[in-house]
Structure formats: C-alpha cells, structure tokens
Amino acid sequence: MGNQQLKWFYLIALALLWGSSFILIKRGLVGLSPLQLGSFRVALCAIVLIIIGFKKIKQIKSSQWKWIGISGLIGSLLPTFLFAYAETEIDSAVAAILNSTVPLLALIVGLFFFGTAFIKKQFIGVVVGLVGSIALILAGASLNPDQNYWYGVLPVIASLMYAFNANIIKSYLGGISALGIATGSFVILFFPAMGILVATDFFNEAFLAKEEVQVSLLYVAVLAILGTALAKIIFNRLIQLSDPVFSTSVTYLIPVVALFWGLLDGEEFSLLQLAAGGIILVGVYLSNKKKRLKKKL
Template identity: 25%
Template sequence: MTSRGSRLDWILFLALGLMWGTSYLFIKIGVETLPTFTLVAARLGTGLVLLVAVVAIARERLPREPKMYGHLLVMSVVNIALPFALITSAEQSVDSAVAAILNGGVPLFTIVIAALFLHDEPITVNRLAGLAVGYTGVIILVGRGLGSGGGPGAISGELALLASTASYGFGAVYARRNVRGLRPMIPALFQVGFAFVITGTIALLTERPFDVQWTGRSIFAIAWLGLLGSGLAYLCFFRLLQSWGATRTSMVAYLLPIVGIVAGALVLSEVVDAGVLVGTALVIGGVALVNSRFGQRRIFGRTPPPVDAA
C-alpha cells in the first residue's frame, strides 16, 4: 500500500469514528421533537438515497438467490431497525455519551453469542477477562443512572441500549453464517432499504409523522444521521474493509465512546463525572482484551465437528 493510500485510510478511519460517534449526539437532538420511528425512518430514508445512487453508479450486481433476500431482511431487523429504534427510544431519558459508551461494547456481546453458535469463536482466557472487565464497566454505567436519581426512565433507557448492543451482536453472528459472497455495498443497501420500509410503516401507523414538529435542529440532525451516519459512513467502512480487513477496521469501536463523550459535553453540556470516565475505561479495556492475542486457550464454546478423512 502506498503512503498516500495509507494516509487516506487513516483519514477515513478517523472520519468514520467521528460520524458514528457523533450520531448519538444528533439522535439526542432529534428526539427533542420527533418520535422514535419517525426519526429512525427519516434517517434511513435519507441515507438510502445516497446508497442507491452509489450502487447504481458502481453497477453492483444484485443477489440471484431468493433466500438471500430473506437473510438480508432478517439483518435489516436485527442490525438496523431494532437497534436504531431502541437507541433512539433510550436517548429520550439517557445522555448521548452513555449511549455511545454502551454501544461501544458491541464486541462484548458478540463474542458470547458467537461462542454459542459458531465453531471457530470459543470463549478463551483473554475473552473471558475482557468480558469481566467490560461488563464491570457496564454495571458501573447502569448503576450510575440509578444512583444519579434518573429513576426508572434512565434505567429502562440503559437496558434498551444493552438490548440494542446484543441485537448488533446477534446480527454480526447471523451475517457470518448466512450473508456471504456479496459485495459489501449490497448488504448495506438492502438492510437500510428494508429497515426504512419497516420503520416507516410503523411510524405511519402509530406516530402520525406529518403532524409532528419539524424544527431546524431536527432537520439538521436527520440530514447528519442520514447522509453521514447512515450513508457516507458506510462508504468509509467498506473502503476500510477492503484495504485494512475486518479486524483492524473494527477498532473504530474504540473511538465511539470518546467521540460521544466529547460531543455530548461540548454541545449538550452533558455531565462527565467519575462514573462515566471509569465505566468508559473499563468498557474500552474489555474490548481491547477481547481483541488481544494473549490467553488463547479455549474455555467454552461449540466443539468443532470432526473432519472426515479424504
């Protein structure tokens, strides 16, 4: 790889962290006036326009197997529609920084689900240590919401965030097993498209989106979330997948809590106390341990099937 290409990839990596990390800030701004599914559908519809244009220009081939569309529909629910709705609903009562921190712990849920369903993803010593450290951070953050007087709303919001994180983890494992052999932009296009139809339908049936208060702040938030968080961010992500690979690209998870904390404090004056800092450090540390190379001895996981002799 040329130094120029390397510099561009680092720029895209930082841009990806910025776009995804600030998404929690703009969700918080959006929920000031917009109900959950209206905000999610508007965001996805905006991003879908960009993705359709890119796929059309690139002349990407569509899947030929009908069952693949079924898998992409499942992915649209567990990887986009459900977690987006949970996060958006949660941020009605939870700080954007806390949302960013808890969602930065997706690998902590992914490895547990993967150990149950995938033969080559066992729980090893380093992963067990990472789980212990990371979940300690999660407990501190959830306990902070209870101890700060946030009440049932804050706790239910944090539980919704944890559910969204688990949904992302399930989506990662489901994609590993069922969504293969496709150019990266195709899953993104159909996941966003299906999720837009699902959330848009729910919004029309339950929230009367045309009667809500559309402010300049909410429109800007949707534009940011759609064009950048759900559109341009995917383009950066898939470019990095091709040049860096999945493991290195996944390190963007370390940036999300940091960007989320800074953005929430600067723009919304959210409080950054010791509980936030300690919880963040433990979640990031847990993710780092999960991805480390030491302690690879298997502790728990599905036993690989025997290999037949040739």
C-alpha cells in the first residue's frame, strides 16, 4: 500500500477510534470524576506503551526531549482533562463536533507560528468543514437548550492544543518513529497522572469496590488502549506521512462516528445534523484534494 492510500487508511481508522472515544468518556464519567478519568486513562496508556515501545525511546535525542514533553502535555494530558470536564455538561456528540475546529486552528497555527505555505484550496476546504461543524452545533443547541454551552469552550481550547501539537511533531520530531514519540510522551505523563490519582483517593479500596466505578474503569480501559495508545501511534505516523492540516482533518470525520454512538445512546439526532455531516465530508475532500503547492511569500 502506497503512502497516499496508507494515509487515508490511517485517517479512517483514527475517525473510528476517536469518534468512539467520546461515548466511552461519557460512560466513564458515571463512576469517575473528570480528573480520575483523565489520569487513569493516561496512566494505563503509559503502561501499555512502555511495554510495547520502550526500546523506541532510544531514538529520541537529548535535545528533543523538551518537545516530547510539550507534545505530551498539550497533545494528550491537558486535552484529556478538558474533554472529560466538558462532557459533564454537554453531549458526547457535541464535544466531538467542537473538536472539529482542529484543522482550521492547525492551518492558522501553521501559518503564523511555523511558516507553513498558504494553499487557497486547502483553506477553502477547512472553512467548508468548519461551516458544517457550526451547523451541527446549532442543530445540537436547538435540540438541547438546557445544556451549559459555556463548557463548549473547553473542547475548543483542547483543539487549539492539538493544532500546536500537530505542528510541533511535524517540525521537530519527524526523525522519531510514531511509537517512539507516543512512548516518550507517556513516560513523562505517567508520573503526574499517578500523582493526581493518589491525590483524588483513587486507590481507596471502598471506592474501587463500587460497581459503577468498576464498570467505568472498564470503559476507560478500552478508551486508553484503543482510543489513546493505538490512536496516538497512528496519528503520529499520519502526521509524518502527510501534513498537520490533513492529519487533523480526522476531526471532521469524528463527529459522524460520535453522532452514531450518541444516537444509539439516546442522544437526539436530526436531519439537519445529517446534512451538516455531509458538508463536513465535502470539506475534508476539498482540503485534501491534490493541488500545486505555492511557496509562502
């Protein structure tokens, strides 16, 4: 399979993994607090990655460790908490929809901070996808007027962090394997995650004995292994094969998967949301259609 086909395969796989993450977060919050959920997710993911990828850490040069740490902080740890807190007030599908602002933010961050070339067709595609996302948000707001949409700011902040992280990986960590980047990041994140778990009394036997806690831990375990560990490796590889805007355009497909899970879980769904999902897919196509690159002046 060539790189062109491989990057589309990775994009679809990520959409399925991350699109399913939001419903798993929702289920995990039944028995866990946002801090406990995020910390357990990161700690378990770190353990899995250390087991399968510890040898890859030697690829990281001493000068790159600061970027590995920054990548882990803004690409994994903080967004994990932000999305968990957001879903205490807004639907899982809405959180996924707000996450679709990442490609536009990645384009803007790349232009202003990383000297990325401006490509008109790419920008048009991103804007079309963003319009579809806004339509989805408005449709969700009309169906759920009692939800606190101020919490919607949290996924947007997380999306901005993802945008910076994608550009950092592309600019500073290109010589490291996808597994090496993910493992190095989570080795660092393991320690603050464990500290937060201890501080929130997570390891209390009475707490862990609760049935709702045990069920929530099962959902978060699936989330950590598939939606974080495996997805992080795929995402890092996708960035290396393509560019930050293409790789982050997965966030346009995520709401489609998340809305499907939300519908199964009893969250309301309308034809307007279906139409908006179609607009998002058009945006993905336009922003990634083959074009002639123009050098930035």
